[in-house]
Amino acid sequence: MKAAICTGYGSPEVLQIRDVPKPTPKHYQVLVKIHAADVNASDCIVRGFKLSRWSPKGIMMGAVIGFRRPRNPILGMIFAGEIEAVGEGVKRYKPGDAVFGTTIKGGMNFGTYAEYKCLSQDSIMALKPASISYVEAAAVPYGAGLALCFLKKGRLQRGQKILIYGASGAIGTAAVQLAMYHFGADVTGVCSTKNLDLVLSLGAERVIDYTKEDAATLGERYDLILDAVGKRKSSTFKEQCQQALTGKYISVDGGNPHYTLDDMRLFADLLETGKFKAVIDRCYPLDDIVEAHRYVDTGHKRGNVILTIA
Template sequence: MRAFVLPEFDVAPDVIDVDIPEPAEGEVRVRIHAASINGFDLAVAGGSLNGMMDHRFPVVLGKDFAGEIDAVGAGVTDYRIGDRVFGVVTKPYLGDGSFAEYVTVPTAVGLAKLPEGIDFVTGAGLGLAGSAALAAVDAAELSEGQRLLVVGATGGVGNQVVQLAARAGAQVLATAATEEATQHLTGLGAAEIVDHTDDLGAAVKSAHPAGVDVVVHLAGDPTALVDLVRSGGRIVSTIVPPGQQLAENVETVGIYAQPDAATLGRLGESVAAGDANVSVQRTFTLDEAAAAFDAFAGGTLGKIVITVR
């Protein structure tokens, strides 16, 4: 099969032929239709996880995927050949990935059935970003009318946070730097746009002198955001480690994406119901994967998806 792989450390990723994997016990094989890029993928490609995770070369890159089950391993009873699925490759090593024609994944975590009416490109953009966004909004514990600032709103996670928070009744402030980004985020439900290339703190304080209730921190220096939150408010971060507190009068909640079946099911249901959508900025073919990585590194409005078939 064709796959976009990291051949070894300090070698640029490339599309090559590798063996088609066979599902082990408790696994299914997914015939990939589409897969989306996350920051984690660029970190792996750049060698940033050298020494942190086991690398089984050639490492097939990619975590998020959507496709159809075409083989079932022993002991699997809740999925069958032909099921439309989406999810995240959650294996404890780097080697099996979704930027390929096929991938094997365990059914216990990182896999869910793709609701009818959701196409594969959309499904491919749900996994990691959607799981992180759900975790962030859950941790925010929003009440109707509360003010929530999303820092890093233009990426895949930020797009989902804006939609979910607005749906929860929050007054969403989102960071952006261009008119295109402003229109995009407003369309997703942001009530206010703040230019993060200028003085973000001054702009937020000018509009909300008492501070916002919650900041969702997805990019940049979190310590610079403490003064923007009211006393007793909260900073939810995908970057600050769980347990670390940035200030005494503001609670800091570090979160991670948890793409378990329940979380993925919630994501699929929210999109199927029209409560949220996946903003796909651009698609690339598998042979164009290197260009897709370059486009992602240059900044995105939403997701970049690699289509396999």
């Protein structure tokens, strides 16, 4: 099968397309034929090993994924595809089932930048609604999973006011929709001029153009402030937000997300009922994996970047 191999840590050019053996499902495993995969900031952080090798976080990351190169050289943690075969003992799924989800469960597991991936039947995945495409399905788990995790952490309640920095990215676009339609909150998004209409269309009550205004100086008060970018994580910025806006401050850099099967089923239901929209910036074929990573590295994507695979 064809796969994108991470030959070492560094620039996008370390990713190379190669032929590798097609996996065979073992007991309680399913073989997924991957149709689409998400390319996200976390993938790029792993590829570039963008942490000091000898910092506490760098040592921890190296111990988990490998110091010189990834132990699993096929990156990617989000997928949408069709179950082609099942191993002995599998009862939850059958060949032909369309599924979407993440390989992350209790550790860093990769492998979705490939035509096939074997996963436990207990993996964090759900049946894909027939009304959406594989590309749309692959654009959901990463941003929505992180957004839901941090909205829960912030204990957002119905009727509360939330300010979302970075409202046009993968996490931000998901946070706007979940905060509005699932939590019932009053949403204000912060983004650049070109993304104002997008964020409003997703359900935000109002949008602040950060190129023209500073939300911290407008005199508004919020119950929760979500930094969906992580670039504003400095303690100074956090203090400014809390002093000016009075709300609880949560950043996407504030801990690791915890995905659950119930979360994925919730996303499937929201997609099927039209209460959640997959936001896709660009699609690249697997052969253009280097270009996909280059684009995500710019930090200017709107929503999600997707690999089309099979």
